Amino acid sequence: MNNNVNRRGPDAFDWCFLSIIAAIISIGILSIYSVTNAGPATKFPIYLKQVTWMVVGTLAFLVAAGIDYHKFARFSYVLYGAGLILLIIVVISGKTSRGSQRWIPIGSFMVQPSEFIKIPLILTLASYYGAASRKGWLRRLIIPGLIVLPGFLLILKQPDLGSSLGFLSIFIVIVLTVGMKSKAFGFVVLAALMLFPFAWGGVWGSLHSYQQDRILSFVDPGSDPGGKGYHGLQSRIAIGSGQLLGKGLYGGTQTQFKFLPEGHTDFVFAVFAEEWGFLGSVIILALYVILMLMGLEIAFNAKDITGSLLAVGVVAMLSFGVIVNIAMTSGLAPIVGIPLPLMSYGGSAMVVNLTALGLLLNVKRRRLSLL
Amino acid sequence: MFDTSRQANELADIQSRLVFLKVGLLMILVLLGLRLWQLQIRDGAYYQDLARDNRTRSIVLEPARGLLHDRNGELLANNIPSFQLYVSLEDVQDRDALMAQLPHYVDLNMDTLADKLSPKYRRGRVKIKSGLSLKEAALIESHRIELPGVAIQPEYQRHYPLGTYASHVIGYVGEISEAQLKNPEFVDLQAGRVIGQHGVERTLDAHLLGETGQKVIEVDAFGYPKRSLSIQPPLAGDDLYLTLDIRLQRLAEDLLGEESGAIVALDPWNGDVLALASRPGFNPNDLSGGISPQAWQQLLQDARHPLTNRAIQGQYPPGSTFKIVMAAALLETKTMTTEESLTCNGTFPFGRRVFRDWKRGGHGSVALNKALAESCDVYFYKVGNQMGIDPIAAYSRQFGLGEKTGIALPSERAGLVPSSEWKQKNRGERWYPGETISISIGQGFLSVTPIQMAKAVSIVATNGHVVQPRLLKGIRLRRTGNLKEEPEPPTHQLPISAKTFSDIKEGLAAVVTRGTAKLAQSSIVSIAGKTGTAQVIALKDDDDKTEIAKKHRDHAWFVAFAPVEQPKIAVAVIVEHMGHGGSAAAPLAKALIEAYINFGPPQDLNAL
Numbered sequence: 001m002n003n004n005v006n007r008r009g010p011d012a013f014d015w016c017f018l019s020i021i022a023a024i025i026s027i028g029i030l031s032i033y034s035v036t037n038a039g040p041a042t043k044f045p046i047y048l049k050q051v052t053w054m055v056v057g058t059l060a061f062l063v064a065a066g067i068d069y070h071k072f073a074r075f076s077y078v079l080y081g082a083g084l085i086l087l088i089i090v091v092i093s094g095k096t097s098r099g100s101q102r103w104i105p106i107g108s109f110m111v112q113p114s115e116f117i118k119i120p121l122i123l124t125l126a127s128y129y130g131a132a133s134r135k136g137w138l139r140r141l142i143i144p145g146l147i148v149l150p151g152f153l154l155i156l157k158q159p160d161l162g163s164s165l166g167f168l169s170i171f172i173v174i175v176l177t178v179g180m181k182s183k184a185f186g187f188v189v190l191a192a193l194m195l196f197p198f199a200w201g202g203v204w205g206s207l208h209s210y211q212q213d214r215i216l217s218f219v220d221p222g223s224d225p226g227g228k229g230y231h232g233l234q235s236r237i238a239i240g241s242g243q244l245l246g247k248g249l250y251g252g253t254q255t256q257f258k259f260l261p262e263g264h265t266d267f268v269f270a271v272f273a274e275e276w277g278f279l280g281s282v283i284i285l286a287l288y289v290i291l292m293l294m295g296l297e298i299a300f301n302a303k304d305i306t307g308s309l310l311a312v313g314v315v316a317m318l319s320f321g322v323i324v325n326i327a328m329t330s331g332l333a334p335i336v337g338i339p340l341p342l343m344s345y346g347g348s349a350m351v352v353n354l355t356a357l358g359l360l361l362n363v364k365r366r367r368l369s370l371l
Numbered sequence: 372m373f374d375t376s377r378q379a380n381e382l383a384d385i386q387s388r389l390v391f392l393k394v395g396l397l398m399i400l401v402l403l404g405l406r407l408w409q410l411q412i413r414d415g416a417y418y419q420d421l422a423r424d425n426r427t428r429s430i431v432l433e434p435a436r437g438l439l440h441d442r443n444g445e446l447l448a449n450n451i452p453s454f455q456l457y458v459s460l461e462d463v464q465d466r467d468a469l470m471a472q473l474p475h476y477v478d479l480n481m482d483t484l485a486d487k488l489s490p491k492y493r494r495g496r497v498k499i500k501s502g503l504s505l506k507e508a509a510l511i512e513s514h515r516i517e518l519p520g521v522a523i524q525p526e527y528q529r530h531y532p533l534g535t536y537a538s539h540v541i542g543y544v545g546e547i548s549e550a551q552l553k554n555p556e557f558v559d560l561q562a563g564r565v566i567g568q569h570g571v572e573r574t575l576d577a578h579l580l581g582e583t584g585q586k587v588i589e590v591d592a593f594g595y596p597k598r599s600l601s602i603q604p605p606l607a608g609d610d611l612y613l614t615l616d617i618r619l620q621r622l623a624e625d626l627l628g629e630e631s632g633a634i635v636a637l638d639p640w641n642g643d644v645l646a647l648a649s650r651p652g653f654n655p656n657d658l659s660g661g662i663s664p665q666a667w668q669q670l671l672q673d674a675r676h677p678l679t680n681r682a683i684q685g686q687y688p689p690g691s692t693f694k695i696v697m698a699a700a701l702l703e704t705k706t707m708t709t710e711e712s713l714t715c716n717g718t719f720p721f722g723r724r725v726f727r728d729w730k731r732g733g734h735g736s737v738a739l740n741k742a743l744a745e746s747c748d749v750y751f752y753k754v755g756n757q758m759g760i761d762p763i764a765a766y767s768r769q770f771g772l773g774e775k776t777g778i779a780l781p782s783e784r785a786g787l788v789p790s791s792e793w794k795q796k797n798r799g800e801r802w803y804p805g806e807t808i809s810i811s812i813g814q815g816f817l818s819v820t821p822i823q824m825a826k827a828v829s830i831v832a833t834n835g836h837v838v839q840p841r842l843l844k845g846i847r848l849r850r851t852g853n854l855k856e857e858p859e860p861p862t863h864q865l866p867i868s869a870k871t872f873s874d875i876k877e878g879l880a881a882v883v884t885r886g887t888a889k890l891a892q893s894s895i896v897s898i899a900g901k902t903g904t905a906q907v908i909a910l911k912d913d914d915d916k917t918e919i920a921k922k923h924r925d926h927a928w929f930v931a932f933a934p935v936e937q938p939k940i941a942v943a944v945i946v947e948h949m950g951h952g953g954s955a956a957a958p959l960a961k962a963l964i965e966a967y968i969n970f971g972p973p974q975d976l977n978a979l
Contacts, residue, residue, distance in 0.1 A: 133377055177388050233427065233587050233601045240410040240418025253422055278411040282404060289400050296393050300386050305378060308385050312392070323399055330406050 013294070014361065020291050021342065021357055025054055025350075027284065028343030031272045035255050035263035046264055046345060053347040057354030064358025068366060072359070073130070073306055076123035080147070083117030087154035090114075101158050112348040114155045114163045118170060119355055121151060122313030125174045130306030134178070141175060162336035166320045173316035174309055231267075234260045236331045238270040239281075246277030264345045266337055270329045284343075288322045298364040307363040314356040321353075427587050427600060428459055430496065431561065434581030435527045437608030439541060439571070441617040442643070442844050444979040447541055448572070450527035454503040456511065458488070459496045462520030466490075472518065476510040477503065480663070498546070498563040502528055522596070529565070529572075529659045535652040537620050539680035540613070540644075540780065540842065542570020543655035568658075570680075571613065571842055574779040578846060581608035610847040612854070612976060614643035622966050623648035626959045632926075632946040633681035633821040635840075636963060638973075639829035639932060639941040641859045642838030644778065645967070647822070649681040683776075683783040686818040687945060690903030690952070691746045692928045693767075693813030695831060695875060698739060700766035701754045702871040709874050712738045715749035719808070726752050726808050729904075743878030744886030746902060748812050755811025760802055763810060764790035769865055770827040771837065772819050778840045786823055789816035814906055825943035828900075828930040831879070832938035834872040835865035845976045856976050880935050883957075888929060891957035896968045898961060900931030902952030905945075924948040927955035933964045940967050 010018075033047040064072075072079075090104055090113055103110040125144055134140045148171045155164040238254035247253070252274035254260045263271045273281045292315050299311035321341040327333035339346055341353045410418065421427060439448035456477060463469055466488045473479060479500060487497050503511075508523050515521065529544045545568040551557050560566065564583075567576035584605030588596045623634040627650040636646040653670060670678055679685065701707045717733035719726040728734070728748040734741065742750035755763065767773060773788030787793075789810065791802035809815035822840055830837055839860040847854045879899035883891045887902045905926040927949040932941040942960045949955035 133381065173392070177385055177392065179384055179388055236410060237418050237421045237427070239407065240414055241422035242411050243415035243419060244412060273407070273411065278407060278415075281407045281411065285400055285404055285407070289397070292396055293393065296389055296396075300389050302382075305382055305385065308382060312385075312389070315392070315396075319396055323403065326403050327406075330403070330410055332403075332406055 017294055020287050024287050024342045031268050032264045032345050034250055035271050050345050053350040057350045060351050061354040061358035064355045065361040069362045073123055073127035076127050079120035080124045083120045084150055086113035091157055115348040115352045117151055118317055126306045126309035129178050129309055162338040169320045170313050170316045174313055177312045231261055232331055232335055235267050235270040235329045238274040239330055242274040242277040244278050246275050246280055249275055266339055267329055268344045269326055269340050292319050295360055298360055302363050311360055311363050314360045430586045432584035432586055432605045433526050434605035435607040437579040438610040440612045441615045443974050445617045446532055448531050451530045452525055453528035454508040455501045455524050455526045456499040456503055457496055457522045457524055458499055459520040460492055477507045531655045535654050536624055538652040538655050539649045540570055540647050542572035543568055543658040544572050573781050579608040582606040607849050609849050612845040613842050614844045616645045619646040630946050631675055635682050635822045635825035635943045637825050637829050637840055637941045639832040639938050642840045644840050644842050647682045651675050651677040653677045682821045683780055686784050686786050687926055688817055688905040689813040689819045690905040690928050692901045692903035692930045694751055695901050696767050696770050697751050698875045699871055700762055703867055704762050706754050706758050709739045712736045713750050713753050715747050719749045719752040721805055740878045740881055744881035746887050751811040752808045755807050760791055760807045764788050770830055772823050776822050776826055776840050779842050784820055786819040821943045821945050824930050825941055828932055829941040831875055832932035832941050834869050835867050837863050887953040888957040891961040893961050893965055895965055896933050897935040898931055898933040898964055899935045900929055903928030904951055921948050925950055928952040929956035929960045931960045
């Protein structure tokens, strides 16, 4: 990126960024449409609801991109505190579904605070490290760790293993970026973290099934131990049978004949991969990769630490979702109920992800103003 | 404060580390890409096959039902392996041929077979028969090649090692019925699932059920299993410990023997049901294995109603056992004191009627203690008439009569405590004072269940401590393996004075020492109780009671607690058509109480 200081409107980078987001969301809505149009016609079909969420999310995106992120950062602790209070409300009186208490009903909508609190978390950590030089273990690791811990535990308590790990991953990636002393050490930890889904398979597979059951049913009653059950298998069949070119729109037998459960939410990737094959899957993967790399590019060019870490946090949040979801639907990781960012149906996640992407663009646009 | 150069340095540090993130991210996404290549390109044709014929069959793996124990860990219900016959409908080419073929190998009811294979079911796996004999299973296995879609699956079958003992408490299991499938209570369950149908098997089903597992197998084009693709093991149900002491339960049922009747024994302090016997009983093993329609009809039409749990469903007039409640009412309403006497000359003329005492010639001068001990009817006629029906009804309800005790068993009955309001509402006429006189000795509209009487006498034993009879003592959770004791149900204290209770207790002790229940007198433990005789039909004075048909003879009641000073057990006994409580019921209660005292202090559940 050059110092094209004087450009005020959106540049080529911005347009590329926005187009990728729009492309992923559109593909998601198409897949949701394909899964859910088979049932009886309803007044307000699910894909239209997702369009509505996209519109709401776009408004959130504009707000998040438009107001200087330092203003958000100033209120980050308050926002984070409010998020924790919502999580406590969930624990006390949230809606229970499939053995887990995750939602607060607001009117006819169900809001999932464990999604919303991720933004304040990123803002809080970014402004904490950005406000002063944080030297030593205590200030660099322990204090921010204590900030993260209550949120992590409250989400784990719901219980929602996947989301709580997602929450933790934001913290870990930011801490790693702020830096351990030795780069080598950082690299090892990083590699271990990144290989976690694959290592998980190995360690997990060596446990007895009853041990797995005990662990998983403790942390997440709705889970599917080891991805070995019916859902996992039907998902692998859906993806695999797509072969190179896929079965075409509405052509997915796994989806249309309801062998694949949760096709519009957690397993939307399998729906897409069945209909569009390896070619389509690789294109989707590439879109996500480009989006992440653009995010890291923004982090690299940020004008201050707060901005840089804000960008890193957003990338961590989104890539956790993409990696764990695809690993889970393709049978590399246990099925822990993580939606695919921007594609899976879900209002809370859509609004939160678009807000996060708005913040990313925000960091990019501010970087020029002081130079 | 953060100076600009430090900030710039640290920013540069962060920038240098972003490279690692970038590399890590790319590595993982490449790995995911490789995984997709593996699934979609390398193994794509294989998955295409699986998807095209949808050659996967999902088999529900039944969990083992939770075990039932008594309070000492004695086994009441367990599971034994048995063979089940299943048919995967989508793999059957010709259902009529199968329907003709199967009966050659297996003894089947043709109507149920025709129903299960009827065209209304298009696909899925149906259980045709459970509990196949070894021979039947072997025959099917050896002819499997001619029977596509047919499979033998070993599963657990419920077994009750005690046979008929405690059958009404334990209940039995059975396949979920079509009506039950439509009931929202069973929304999570699928056809073919075996659930509790009666007794605690029914009421505590949620604990006992466990969670089904699932096995996905790949079948070939003819429906023969080729290999297992995935397996999720089932999770067995939780093991339950009941409050019953099976030694006492056996004794209670043996004491009733061939007679019809019921015995309930409670721990008066916490409501633990120590024994809940109802005779005649049934063998739950016969019912759980899929009973034939004929045998079922026979059970239903049996004149002695073996399926009825008399302890909670039998509604009888309490007879003179009701005088306990009357005594509390008359003392608390200050209608009489313990010192005041009335004269009983054997009759109580009221209007145009004459109410008779059971003892011709009467009891002479009678105060409360003697009235209870000798069960003087005239004394209670007189005070009942003085009080009127409504205070009597109010005190009856305080002792838990007229309402279900809430024990965890299905179909409990509430009995009936009549009042003037009740009569106006249900019979459309006013209450006649003469009716109060019948109620005063536990006859008339009044009806109670044996468990209600056991609860009422418990309340006296503990001076007004009201407990809810309970059956569940503890749960061993399958997930953790820990034995968790159930919290004791809430209790409350009746607003009746301790003096009243001690006066009643003195009277009840006198019943045994010198009154109508001398046969209950024990050399090892002090017992207090009250006899009762529940009239089945009104007899004329000159009827010879030995001559009348047994079904018209009175029911014998005895309610008791012991030891008098420090009660440990409360008992209600009813023996149908056996006449006097003092002779037919009191000895049974005595035997039961002595046995319980001889058992020694109850074992702590956590010691198991």
